[in-house]
Structure formats: C-alpha cells, structure tokens
Amino acid sequence: MRFGLQHRLIALVTVVAVLGVSILLATLYSQRQAADLGDRLSRVESESFRIADQFRDSLRKLSNIMQSYGTDHDPAAWEEFLQDSRKLDDWIEEQKPRLITQREKEALQDMTAEYQEYLRVARDLHARVLSLGGQSLSLADFNPLRAQAQKVFDLGQTLVTAHYATRNQLLAQANQTLTHLRWLVLGSLGLLFVFGLLLAAVVYRDMIAPLRVKLVESQSLVERNEKLASLGMLAAGVAHEIRNPLTAIKAALFIQQKKLQPGSEEHADAKVVQREISRLERIVNDFLQFARPSDPELATVPADLPLREVQSFLAPSLCAIRVQLVLENSTPMLIKVDPAQIKQVLINLVQNAADSIPNGGTITLRARRDRKNLPQGDTDVVILEVQDTGGGIPPEVQKRLFDPFFSTKKTGAGLGLPIAARIVEKHGGALQYQTQVNHGTTFGIVLPQANP
Numbered sequence: 001m002r003f004g005l006q007h008r009l010i011a012l013v014t015v016v017a018v019l020g021v022s023i024l025l026a027t028l029y030s031q032r033q034a035a036d037l038g039d040r041l042s043r044v045e046s047e048s049f050r051i052a053d054q055f056r057d058s059l060r061k062l063s064n065i066m067q068s069y070g071t072d073h074d075p076a077a078w079e080e081f082l083q084d085s086r087k088l089d090d091w092i093e094e095q096k097p098r099l100i101t102q103r104e105k106e107a108l109q110d111m112t113a114e115y116q117e118y119l120r121v122a123r124d125l126h127a128r129v130l131s132l133g134g135q136s137l138s139l140a141d142f143n144p145l146r147a148q149a150q151k152v153f154d155l156g157q158t159l160v161t162a163h164y165a166t167r168n169q170l171l172a173q174a175n176q177t178l179t180h181l182r183w184l185v186l187g188s189l190g191l192l193f194v195f196g197l198l199l200a201a202v203v204y205r206d207m208i209a210p211l212r213v214k215l216v217e218s219q220s221l222v223e224r225n226e227k228l229a230s231l232g233m234l235a236a237g238v239a240h241e242i243r244n245p246l247t248a249i250k251a252a253l254f255i256q257q258k259k260l261q262p263g264s265e266e267h268a269d270a271k272v273v274q275r276e277i278s279r280l281e282r283i284v285n286d287f288l289q290f291a292r293p294s295d296p297e298l299a300t301v302p303a304d305l306p307l308r309e310v311q312s313f314l315a316p317s318l319c320a321i322r323v324q325l326v327l328e329n330s331t332p333m334l335i336k337v338d339p340a341q342i343k344q345v346l347i348n349l350v351q352n353a354a355d356s357i358p359n360g361g362t363i364t365l366r367a368r369r370d371r372k373n374l375p376q377g378d379t380d381v382v383i384l385e386v387q388d389t390g391g392g393i394p395p396e397v398q399k400r401l402f403d404p405f406f407s408t409k410k411t412g413a414g415l416g417l418p419i420a421a422r423i424v425e426k427h428g429g430a431l432q433y434q435t436q437v438n439h440g441t442t443f444g445i446v447l448p449q450a451n452p
Contacts, residue, residue, distance in 0.1 A: 054091075055088075055092070055111060055152075056152075056153055058084070058087075058088045058091070059088075059115070059118070059149060059152055059153070060149075060247075061084065062081060062084055062085060062088070062118075062122070063145065063146070063149050063247070064247060065077055065080055065081045065084065066081055066122055066125065066142075066145060067142065067247065067251050069081065069126070069129065070125065070129060070136070070137040070141065070142060071136055071137070071251065071254065071255060073129060073136070078126060081122065085119055085122075088115075092108070092112055092115075095108065096108060107155060107158045110155050110158070111152055111155040111158075114148065114151045114152045114155055115152055117148055117151075118145070118148040118149060118151075118152055121144050121145050121148045122145060124144075125137070125141065125142070125144070125145055128141065136255065139248065139251070139252060142248075142251075146244070146248075150244075242280065246277055246280060246281060249277060250274075250277055253270060253273060253274060253277070256270065257270050257274075295426065296337065296338030296341050296423070296426050296427055297338050298336050298337060298338060298427075299336070299337070299338070299339060300334055300335070300336045300450050301334070301335060301336075301337065301339055302332065302333070302334060302335075303330065303332075303333040303334065303335050303367040303382045303384065304327070304330050304333075304367050305339065306337075306339055306342045306343045306346055306384070307327055307346065307365045307366075307367060307384060308327060309339075309343055310343060310346045310347055310350060310365065311325055311326075311327040311365055313347070314347065314350055314351075318350075318354055318363070321354065321360070322359075322360030322361075323354050323357055323360060323361060323362070323363060324361075324362045324363070325350065325363050325365070326362060326363070326364045326365065327364075327365045327366075328364060328365065328366040330366060330367040330368065331369070333367060333369060333382050333449060334382075334449065334450040334451070334452060335382050335447045335448070335449065335450050336448070336450040337427055337447060338427070341423045341426075341427075342384070342423070342427070342445065342447075344420075344423065345420040345423050345424060345431075345445060346365075346384065346386065346445070348416045348417070348419075348420050349386040349420065349443045349445075350363060350365075350386055352416065352417075352443075353386055353387075353388035353390060353441070353443075354388075356388055356390030356391055356392075356440075356441065357388055357389060357390040361388065361389035361390060362388070362389050363386065363387070363388045363389075364385075364386075364387040364388075365384075365385070365386060365387075366384075366385045366387070367382055367383070367384050367385070368382070368383050368385065369381070369382060369383075369449070370382075370383050370446075372430070372446055374428060374429065374430060374446070374448065375428065376428060376448070379448055379449075380448070380449040381429070381446050381447060381448055381449055382446075382447050382448075382449045383444045383445065383446050383447075384444065384445040384447070385442055385443065385444045385445075386442070386443045386444075387440065387441075387442040388440050388441055388442075389440045390440050390441060391437065391438055391440075392435045392436050392437040392438055392439055392440060392441055393433075393435040393437075393441055394437060398435070401417060401433075402417050402418055402421050402431075403418070417431075424445055424446070424447070427447055427448075428447075428448055429445060429446045429447040429448065430446045431443065431444070431445060431446070432444045432446060
C-alpha cells in the first residue's frame with residue numbers, strides 16, 4: 001500500500017513538474033514573442049509619426065520665413081528659405097529607407113511631390129516680390145502658398161494614418177499572443193487542480209497569479225497607449241488648425257502695427273492682441289507637450305544640481321511676494337536625467353507651491369535617498385522634494401489632481417501636473433505627494449539613483 005502510494009505521489013509530482021516546466025517554457029516563449037512585438041511596435045511608433053511631425057514642422061518654418069520675406073523684402077530671409085529647403089530635401093532622402101510598409105513609403109513619396117510644387121509656388125512668390133520692388137505683398141498673395149502647404153499637411157496626416165494601420169496590426173498580434181497565453185495558463189491550472197489541490201494552490205500562488213497581474217497591466221498599458229495615441233493625433237490636428245490662422249493673424253497684426261503711431265490707443269490695443277496671440281500659442285504648445293512629450297536626453301548629474309538652479313532662478317521673484325525659497329544641504333548623490341526637463345518639473349511644482357501661500361511662507365527644496373518600488377522593480381532612488389507651508393490640498397481636489405484640463409486656477413490650463421507626471425514617468429520614476437489641509441504639501445520626484 002505504501003509502495004503504491006509512493007508511486008502515485010512520484011507520478012503526481014512528475015506530472016506537476018512537467019506541467020510546471022511546460023508553463024515556464026510557454027511563458028518564456030510568449031514573453032519573448034511579446035518583447036519582439038513590443039520592439040517592432042516601438043519602431044513603428046517612432047519612425048512614421050516622427051517623420052510626419054518633423055516634416056510638418058520644417059514646412060511650417062519655411063512658410064513663416066516666406067511670410068517674413070514677403071513683408072520685409074529682406075534678401076537674407078530668402079537665402080535662409082533656400083538653405084532650409086535644401087536641408088529639408090536632404091532630410092527627406094535620409095528618411096525614405098526608414099519606413100517599413102509600402103503604404104507609408106507611397107505616402108512619403110506623395111508628400112515629396114507636393115512639397116516640390118510648394119517650392120515652385122514659393123519661387124513664383126519670390127519673383128513677384130522682386131517685381132514689386134519695395135512694396136509689401138498683400139495677404140491674398142500668400143493664398144497659393146498656404147493652399148499648397150495645406151496639401152502637404154494633409155498628406156502628412158495620410159502618413160500618420162498609414163502608421164496607425166501598421167501599429168494596429170501589431171497590436172492585434174500582441175493581443176492574440178496574450179490570448180493564447182491566457183488559455184494555456186487556464187488549461188494548466190485545471191490539470192494541476194485534478195492532480196492535487198495543494199500543489200495546484202502552490203503553483204497558482206507562485207506563478208499564475210503574478211502572471212495574471214502582468215497580463216492585466218499589459219492590457220491596461222496597451223489601452224492607455226491607444227488613448228494617448230488618439231490624443232496625439234487630435235493634438236496634431238488641433239495645433240495645425242489653430243497655428244495656421246494664428247500665423248496669418250500675427251502677420252496681419254505685424255503689418256498693421258507698422259502703420260500705428262507708438263503711444264496711441266490703437267497701438268496699445270495691438271499690443272494686447274499680440275499678448276493674447278502669444279498666450280494661445282503657449283496653450284497649444286502645452287497641449288502638444290502633454291499629448292506627445294519628447295524623449296529625455298539623459299545625462300548623469302548631481303542630484304542637487306537642478307534644485308540649485310531652480311533656487312537661483314526663482315528665489316528673487318518669490319522674495320518679492322514674501323515667499324522664501326530654501327535649499328537644504330544633502331549628501332552627494334547622482335541621477336541620470338534630462339536636466340532641462342526635470343528643471344521644468346521643479347519650476348512647475350515651486351510655482352504651484354507659491355500659489356498655495358497667499359500671505360507669505362517658506363518653500364523648501366531637498367534631495368534624499370530612499371528605496372521604492374518603481375516599474376523596473378524595487379530599487380534605490382533619489383527623491384527631489386518641494387515642501388511648502390501652504391494650506392494643503394483639499395480631498396475633493398486630490399481625486400482629480402493629475403486629471404488633464406482640471407485646474408483650480410482661473411487662468412490655468414490644467415496641464416502642469418499631468419505634464420510633470422509624464423515627464424517623470426519617461427525617466428522611469430514617479431511623482432508622489434503628501435498633503436495635510438492647513439499644514440502644507442510635499443511633492444516628491446522619485447528617480448532611480450545612478451551609479452558613479
């Protein structure tokens with residue numbers, strides 16, 4: 001009896017071991033496939049969208065130069081236009097081998113053809129400028145150039161659409177891989193349950209449960225990336241539709257300002273209009289930065305370097321409103337960051353802290369060591385803190401603190417903290433906070449500590 005039981009136990013353990021090895025191999029294989037699809041998706045995500053975006057930015061710059069040339073008749077502006085157009089020609093040739101699908105290549109080819117027509121229209125406009133002598137062109141003279149630029153912009157959107165078609169195909173493959181892995185895990189769980197509840201519970205606890213958590217996180221990440229990608233397309237479209245009229249308005253305002261007498265009421269009104277146009281441009285830029293934040297250019301720097309720069313930059317202006325900006329001494333530590341982006345986050349946090357101290361107070365900057373669980377795992381971190389003596393954050397505001405377009409300020413766009421959080425996430429870190437009503441708030445930028 002004991003001998004038979006031993007054999008059954010050995011058989012059970014053998015089957016469970018084989019199942020465990022099968023699950024492990026299948027998981028590793030699926031993870032390898034998912035990583036490969038992730039790499040391919042990353043390449044597709046970056047190339048087409050970057051090419052279309054940079055192409056439109058370069059063309060918008062050329063249009064602005066041409067607008068300035070038509071207004072001022074400065075030969076240097078025309079030379080700059082020719083030089084930038086040649087650079088754009090060379091850049092287009094460099095990008096052609098980087099596209100993946102035939103549809104994307106055809107879209108870039110159509111963009112190139114329309115761009116050559118755009119250059120022809122610009123040369124015709126240049127000839128008209130020369131024929132008019134010193135007389136400025138009217139806004140109607142720029143209509144053919146704007147119309148041709150619009151054609152190129154529309155083709156740029158076609159390239160983006162082709163890119164998303166390729167990306168969606170890769171996402172479908174990734175979802176199929178996750179589905180197969182899910183069924184494999186559930187089937188193995190059923191077999192393990194048949195051969196022994198105890199061993200099944202151990203396997204489920206040690207292998208399956210963490211894997212299911214990772215699957216849920218992966219699916220949530222895919223859904224979030226799809227939403228952010230859609231927001232990026234919306235941002236590009238909105239920015240294009242707003243920037244073109246703003247460019248025309250700025251050009252018309254520039255022409256009219258020359259006719260106004262400095263010091264007159266009309267000249268003062270024109271200055272107000274100019275300030276509001278600049279404010280609109282800042283809002284559009286913030287919206288674009290939230291939708292498609294630029295990748296950080298990492299460098300290893302002392303942890304207190306961005307704190308010292310922000311303290312030096314903001315202390316004089318804060319002193320004028322009776323807010324003292326203090327930097328605490330810290331032990332030497334290193335972080336690998338984009339100094340400009342982290343400085344931008346700190347400035348935003350310090351300005352928010354100053355707004356929460358209406359009657360004067362203290363804002364303290366410090367850097368300290370800790371150990372936190374970041375996306376890459378449990379690791380040593382450096383926390384850059386901004387502590388204020390303000391009124392704290394009410395509970396109803398905390399629930400929506402990082403929601404885009406939510407702001408408690410009358411003139412705020414509600415993108416400061418969401419942009420800051422995304423910048424920190426791009427660095428592999430996290431943005432955290434602690435607050436108590438009537439006792440102040442402490443924001444912490446959690447970043448992985450760099451080795452010397």
